[in-house]
Amino acid sequence: xxxxxxxxxxxxxxxxxxxxxxxxxxxxxxxxxxxxxxxxxxxxxxxxxxxxxxxxxxxxxxxxxxxxxxxxxxxxxxxxxxxxxxxxxxxxxxxxxxxxxxxxxxxxxxxxxxxxxxxxxxxxxxxxxxxxxxxxxxxxxxxxxxxxxxxxxxxxxxxxxxxxxxxxxxxxxxxxxxxxxxxxxxxxxxxxxxxxxxxxxxxxxxxxxxxxxxxxxxxxxxxxxxxxxxxxxxxxxxxxxxxxxxxxxxxxxxxxxxxxxxxxxxxxxxxxxxxxxxxxxxxxxxxxxxxxxxxxxxxxxxxxxxxxxxxxxxxxxxxxxxxxxxxxxxxxxxxxxxxxxxxxxxxxxxxxxxxxxxxxxxxxxxxxxxxxxxxxxxxxxxxxxxxxxxxxxxxxxxxxxxxxxxxxxxxxxxxxxxxxxxxxxxxxxxxxxxx
Amino acid sequence: xxxxxxxxxxxxxxxxxxxxxxxxxxxxxxxxxxxxxxxxxxxxxxxxxxxxxxxxxxxxxxxxxxxxxxxxxxxxxxxxxxxxxxxxxxxxxxxxxxxxxxxxxxxxxxxxxxxxxxxxxxxxxxxxxxxxxxxxxxxxxxxxxxxxxxxxxxxxxxxxxxxxxxxxxxxxx
Numbered sequence: 001x002x003x004x005x006x007x008x009x010x011x012x013x014x015x016x017x018x019x020x021x022x023x024x025x026x027x028x029x030x031x032x033x034x035x036x037x038x039x040x041x042x043x044x045x046x047x048x049x050x051x052x053x054x055x056x057x058x059x060x061x062x063x064x065x066x067x068x069x070x071x072x073x074x075x076x077x078x079x080x081x082x083x084x085x086x087x088x089x090x091x092x093x094x095x096x097x098x099x100x101x102x103x104x105x106x107x108x109x110x111x112x113x114x115x116x117x118x119x120x121x122x123x124x125x126x127x128x129x130x131x132x133x134x135x136x137x138x139x140x141x142x143x144x145x146x147x148x149x150x151x152x153x154x155x156x157x158x159x160x161x162x163x164x165x166x167x168x169x170x171x172x173x174x175x176x177x178x179x180x181x182x183x184x185x186x187x188x189x190x191x192x193x194x195x196x197x198x199x200x201x202x203x204x205x206x207x208x209x210x211x212x213x214x215x216x217x218x219x220x221x222x223x224x225x226x227x228x229x230x231x232x233x234x235x236x237x238x239x240x241x242x243x244x245x246x247x248x249x250x251x252x253x254x255x256x257x258x259x260x261x262x263x264x265x266x267x268x269x270x271x272x273x274x275x276x277x278x279x280x281x282x283x284x285x286x287x288x289x290x291x292x293x294x295x296x297x298x299x300x301x302x303x304x305x306x307x308x309x310x311x312x313x314x315x316x317x318x319x320x321x322x323x324x325x326x327x328x329x330x331x332x333x334x335x336x337x338x339x340x341x342x343x344x345x346x347x348x349x350x351x352x353x354x355x356x357x358x359x360x361x362x363x364x365x366x367x368x369x370x371x372x373x374x375x376x377x378x379x380x381x382x383x384x385x386x387x388x389x390x391x392x393x394x395x396x397x398x399x400x401x402x403x404x405x406x407x408x409x410x411x412x413x414x415x416x417x418x419x420x421x422x423x424x425x426x427x428x429x430x431x432x433x434x435x
Numbered sequence: 436x437x438x439x440x441x442x443x444x445x446x447x448x449x450x451x452x453x454x455x456x457x458x459x460x461x462x463x464x465x466x467x468x469x470x471x472x473x474x475x476x477x478x479x480x481x482x483x484x485x486x487x488x489x490x491x492x493x494x495x496x497x498x499x500x501x502x503x504x505x506x507x508x509x510x511x512x513x514x515x516x517x518x519x520x521x522x523x524x525x526x527x528x529x530x531x532x533x534x535x536x537x538x539x540x541x542x543x544x545x546x547x548x549x550x551x552x553x554x555x556x557x558x559x560x561x562x563x564x565x566x567x568x569x570x571x572x573x574x575x576x577x578x579x580x581x582x583x584x585x586x587x588x589x590x591x592x593x594x595x596x597x598x599x600x601x602x603x604x605x606x607x608x
Binding site: 045059 | 464471482495497499502504506507516517542545549579
């Protein structure tokens, strides 16, 4: 069999397993065990155990667990409510102010949590009902929340960036930092879109009554109450940027910071810490068992000659870097509407990696756009974690409203990606400063 | 992700299995706490006392393995794993039940195969006295045995799910 047939059979087998509802990690286990038997035979089983061993003991992957834990402590302790009040106060009595509150809050949440699902669920439960009760348009509110939640996997710390970095052999610190400017760009673009749309339909940008206006109190006090959170964010990113700590070490200091913040606001309880640890262990197991199970796939591709074959094919097609880039981006955009982001990532990275090298793309730039693309896939109807997280958190809005709200946000994010494609420096400036 | 557990009341052996999974899950949590503490200690030792350790990176790597494979049985018991339920969610009645049983049985077989492969490798490593490739080596089979145990226990949970699942057991994405 040629490498192309093997690759197509492997992808077909995996997709068939996944779409039949087999757990994602089981799909990869089956694929790799069958692949080993076909390509090497039982003497290759040592290779299988080695790939599990090397992945499971890869210290950089602990960053995933620690950032999840940091987010869990901050969200479960309820300290993020303090953040909401402070942002609410600082935004002031702008017309349509809750849109600004959502985006600002999401940007800060994004720096505290790497999960779009967590932010969508939190905002869906807390802010969406408030927006509805104050006469904000349901669809625009849902769109703002979806856009805000989708900043989390882009703004550091990003769980996807850590996994991409460890699989594609790219600097995790570089990938984490690279998401900062794109995240802020997408937040700005979303605000521009929301206000441009609401200016055409003033009813979607209500004037709040006195009781609904921004909370009273000193802006300085509101700012002071945000300081502990800002210290956590600055210490996590600052340690990485300054080269003082690795991403894993800075994530661990972030966990310590989160505990200190919870203690400062009187929210540090044993039961909360226990729940946060339990949730973090579960999330870590669920994500990293997939990574462990899938890691061998790249070695099998190489063994089957697919890696070399793909590079030759990319050269023979002679499509040029731009068209090749477009194809490499359209595939995840379409597939991530239907399959899990992590599953797709683990399938695609070993296939993409030799092509990325052959085309001479800056790896940090390419993989940053790749993971933004996965994020967009996750908010594109009809299937996407972020959409269902919002719908699950707020049952009063219909699935149709959530879907309709998502499309303009997808448009905004695609516009942002075009900007990042045209001006790679927006992605590479900070990582280059790190080197 | 779902949170469905085996619906039928477990037998004595089932309760032992569930209890051991919960216990291992607590150990996974402790491993995570230890890893976080070690990293904070490492940063402090390096910058405050100019005394970096040579072993924290290795220990943290082993701790991560403990988090994943000691936590795996309980995550499996709770049905927390990610799956894509586009097709399964369109099925109802016996078709849905049959598909669930089939996917759980396949998961049990895959985890059993993986666990046996890892278990056999652990025995090989033990007999050859193989150590980890690190500055402070430890017997490699210690870690491989944890991987094997986690996978085998998960296989058993999947098998129990397959044998006892009612039609509306799981929903994934």
